[in-house]
Amino acid sequence: MDPLVISRWQFAITTSYHFLFVPLSIGLGLFVAIMETLYMNKKREVYLRMTKFWGQFFLVSVAMGIVTGIVLEFQFGLNWARFSRYVGDVFGPPLAIESWVAFFLESVFIGVWLYGWKKLPVKLHVFSIWMVTLGAMLSAFWIISANGFMQEPVGYVLRNGRVELVDFPAVIFNPKAHFMFWHTVFACIVTSSFFVIGVCAWHGIRKTVELDFFRRSLRMAVVMGLAAMIAVILLGHFMAKNMAEHQPMKLAAAEAAWETRTDGRLSLFAIIDEASKVNQVDITVPWLLNVLVFDRFTGTIAGMNDIQKEHVLKYGPGDYIPPVTLTYWSFRLMIFSGIAMFFLLVILVVMTFRKQHLLPVWFLWMLLGSMGLPHIANITGWIVTEVGRQPWAVYGLLKTSAGSTLNLDAGTALSSLILYTLIYSLLAFIAGSLIIRQIKKGP
Amino acid sequence: MDLPTLWFVIVAYLFAGFLFLEGFDYGVGMLLPFLSREDEHRRMILSSIGGVWDGNEVWMVSAGAVLFASFPAWYATLFSSLYMIFTLILCGLILRGIGLKFRNLREDRFWRSTWDWMICLGSFTAAFFWGVVVGDLLQGVPINDQMVFIGGMKDVFTPFSLVTALAVVVLFLLHGAVYLNIKVSGDVLKRVERVLPVVFFIALIMAAGLLLFGSLKLGMMHTAVEMTFAGLAVVALALCGVSLLRKASLAAFWTSGATIILVGGLVFTHLYPRVLISTLDPRWTLTIYNSSSSPYALKVMSIVALFFIPTTLLYQGWTYWILRKRVEHSDLNY
Numbered sequence: 001m002d003p004l005v006i007s008r009w010q011f012a013i014t015t016s017y018h019f020l021f022v023p024l025s026i027g028l029g030l031f032v033a034i035m036e037t038l039y040m041n042k043k044r045e046v047y048l049r050m051t052k053f054w055g056q057f058f059l060v061s062v063a064m065g066i067v068t069g070i071v072l073e074f075q076f077g078l079n080w081a082r083f084s085r086y087v088g089d090v091f092g093p094p095l096a097i098e099s100w101v102a103f104f105l106e107s108v109f110i111g112v113w114l115y116g117w118k119k120l121p122v123k124l125h126v127f128s129i130w131m132v133t134l135g136a137m138l139s140a141f142w143i144i145s146a147n148g149f150m151q152e153p154v155g156y157v158l159r160n161g162r163v164e165l166v167d168f169p170a171v172i173f174n175p176k177a178h179f180m181f182w183h184t185v186f187a188c189i190v191t192s193s194f195f196v197i198g199v200c201a202w203h204g205i206r207k208t209v210e211l212d213f214f215r216r217s218l219r220m221a222v223v224m225g226l227a228a229m230i231a232v233i234l235l236g237h238f239m240a241k242n243m244a245e246h247q248p249m250k251l252a253a254a255e256a257a258w259e260t261r262t263d264g265r266l267s268l269f270a271i272i273d274e275a276s277k278v279n280q281v282d283i284t285v286p287w288l289l290n291v292l293v294f295d296r297f298t299g300t301i302a303g304m305n306d307i308q309k310e311h312v313l314k315y316g317p318g319d320y321i322p323p324v325t326l327t328y329w330s331f332r333l334m335i336f337s338g339i340a341m342f343f344l345l346v347i348l349v350v351m352t353f354r355k356q357h358l359l360p361v362w363f364l365w366m367l368l369g370s371m372g373l374p375h376i377a378n379i380t381g382w383i384v385t386e387v388g389r390q391p392w393a394v395y396g397l398l399k400t401s402a403g404s405t406l407n408l409d410a411g412t413a414l415s416s417l418i419l420y421t422l423i424y425s426l427l428a429f430i431a432g433s434l435i436i437r438q439i440k441k442g443p
Numbered sequence: 444m445d446l447p448t449l450w451f452v453i454v455a456y457l458f459a460g461f462l463f464l465e466g467f468d469y470g471v472g473m474l475l476p477f478l479s480r481e482d483e484h485r486r487m488i489l490s491s492i493g494g495v496w497d498g499n500e501v502w503m504v505s506a507g508a509v510l511f512a513s514f515p516a517w518y519a520t521l522f523s524s525l526y527m528i529f530t531l532i533l534c535g536l537i538l539r540g541i542g543l544k545f546r547n548l549r550e551d552r553f554w555r556s557t558w559d560w561m562i563c564l565g566s567f568t569a570a571f572f573w574g575v576v577v578g579d580l581l582q583g584v585p586i587n588d589q590m591v592f593i594g595g596m597k598d599v600f601t602p603f604s605l606v607t608a609l610a611v612v613v614l615f616l617l618h619g620a621v622y623l624n625i626k627v628s629g630d631v632l633k634r635v636e637r638v639l640p641v642v643f644f645i646a647l648i649m650a651a652g653l654l655l656f657g658s659l660k661l662g663m664m665h666t667a668v669e670m671t672f673a674g675l676a677v678v679a680l681a682l683c684g685v686s687l688l689r690k691a692s693l694a695a696f697w698t699s700g701a702t703i704i705l706v707g708g709l710v711f712t713h714l715y716p717r718v719l720i721s722t723l724d725p726r727w728t729l730t731i732y733n734s735s736s737s738p739y740a741l742k743v744m745s746i747v748a749l750f751f752i753p754t755t756l757l758y759q760g761w762t763y764w765i766l767r768k769r770v771e772h773s774d775l776n777y
Contacts, residue, residue: 056548060548066497070500070504071537077523078522085519088736089740093743099501099509100751103504104498104751105758108497108755111494111497111762116766164740165737406589407593412527413526416526416530423537427537430541431541434549437549
């Protein structure tokens with residue numbers, strides 16, 4: 001087996017796994033911080049119980065997020081040594097700054113928060129949880145700044161056979177990174193909203209006698225979830241516009257648009273034949289893509305075949321088309337789950353704020369089932385971002401295949417892949433059963 | 444001081460901080476199942492690091508990220524050369540980190556004792572393989588002119604790297620024991636006091652072996668600076684022994700920490716200005732000059748570091764102040 005292929009699988013698995021827990025920890029951190037603040041201000045016992053109950057899930061997700069995050073940090077050097085040497089000058093500083101600005105804040109304060117219930121005055125204790133949340137969000141900002149550079153390289157020159165940083169502000173004010181950051185942060189809030197909603201729904205089905213506790217939790221999740229969901233959609237719209245401008249190939253792949261489109265049709269369902277570069281079936285809606293990308297009915301979306309020709313002229317011979325089926329369907333799954341979540345939240349807002357009305361049981365079951373929706377959207381969103389950028393690791397500068405570690409033994413690479421997969425599966429099972437246990441136990 | 448040297452010092456500072464702080468975390472983790480079988484005792488042992496280990500681990504994470512940012516070629520070549528070593532470190536850290544967080548979330552005995560052993564195994568694995576990394580840094584690895592590792596396991600696991608690995612494990616055990624000595628109370632404290640002399644004695648032998656091996660095999664400690672570091676490390680360890688004899692537990696903790704920092708200092712001064720030695724040809728050795736980031740990138744980070752190194756140190760210090768008291772049985776309601 002090719003060690004490059006193994007490294008790619010390992011990166012895909014470890015990154016996706018990490019991102020199952022991170023959005024929960026970022027979002028739940030915010031929830032818990034708000035709950036404890038409410039407790040401090042209103043001195044109501046229920047808010048303290050909410051802090052502690054939801055805090056447990058926050059802790060589990062933080063623990064999983066941290067240990068799987070260290071793997072990612074080391075992995076650049078382990079499997080992607082040439083990438084690390086080539087972009088370290090630009091890609092490294094955001095990571096280093098992330099560790100000082102964000103990780104210290106997050107990890108130092110989570111310790112005091114956990115062990116300081118009795119040792120700290122309430123104000124400082126609340127302050128600690130806010131610092132944890134702030135740290136988590138800042139860490140998202142810095143890592144996405146680094147990723148933004150891979151999508152849209154800015155602030156660099158090619159010198160000494162590598163990219164060198166010449167304009168640091170350009171890297172951290174990269175518009176691409178800012179759209180991605182806010183899109184991600186709001187998606188994290190949506191993710192934990194659906195978690196809270198799902199847990200409340202389960203206790204609704206079980207008729208747990210904690211009406212006040214779950215009603216307050218539910219209302220908070222629904223309001224924050226809907227606000228965040230609207231933000232996610234708006235930012236997604238800006239990202240699509242940005243993508244059309246800076247990464248037309250990714251947009252074309254996400255639409256499975258082989259030929260240049262002038263009618264602005266948006267594909268809903270396609271059966272793609274990547275080998276012959278055609279779609280055997282393509283059900284489309286006219287104009288909609290133009291509306292989404294250009295805010296008007298007219299416009300031209302470049303097709304993959306034309307962009308491929310352009311890229312051959314610009315970057316030399318090669319295949320510049322990413323895996324189309326995966327990108328296309330990931331994009332669909334993300335958008336479909338997003339739309340489903342939006343409507344669920346709208347219905348929920350209407351229903352939960354009617355007085356003393358209990359939600360019907362079938363609807364509660366639906367909410368319980370929808371806990372997975374944000375995770376689907378999160379992972380497929382990143383697949384569009386990362387797979388859609390292929391064959392590039394750093395767009396236009398470094399191909400993924402040129403970034404891997406040289407002379408990495410396939411057996412060694414495979415054994416690490418197996419090791420992570422085993423440990424991660426086992427942990428998924430343990431963490432999953434722990435979360436289910438905590439849910440069942442109730443507040 | 445030129446910029447690469449400054450950043451070499453910052454990397455050394457972060458690694459020294461990591462060894463000092465995680466040193467006792469790993470040590471406590473390794474000692475955990477051996478000190479007592481009783482759950483209440485084990486909870487007390489874990490409570491001693493529970494509020495601080497996350498923050499300590501960040502020193503390692505930060506050292507890794509700063510290495511990447513300031514010396515990309517060092518980071519990339521070191522990690523890819525010692526691929527399996529770092530993979531095992533990561534697996535150890537996963538087991539330990541999850542164990543520390545999950546252990547108390549359920550009551551049943553099997554769950555808790557399994558995680559206790561995972562914490563122990565994970566701490567040992569991480570400590571041992573970081574020790575191998577130290578050995579490999581000192582002796583060098585076979586890298587060619589393209590900074591590509593062309594060796595095998597036998598170049599990574601040598602008698603010398605096994606000695607450094609065991610030395611690191613034992614120094615961490617001692618550091619963990621002297622840390623518990625200032626943090627726990629009651630029966631647990633008595634048990635710690637019982638194992639301390641044994642641990643200290645083994646640490647003394649291993650440290651002597653390490654210095655001897657390093658001096659004979661690698662020509663370490665042939666310069667005045669290295670002699671100073673090595674000499675001070677020996678003095679610190681001796682003082683740790685004296686403090687233990689005199690029941691000066693706080694002094695024992697600081698001197699054991701000083702030993703670790705000084706050994707770390709010895710490693711880095713021995714390397715300087717090299718960062719990764721090629722055993723094949725000295726011309727292929729990575730130095731701070733051929734592996735560092737551009738002056739602009741280093742300058743940007745220097746400005747950030749100037750502000751954040753003191754800030755992080757301050758608030759982390761504050762949390763140690765908050766959690767400064769010995770853990771009593773009455774604290775164990777978590």
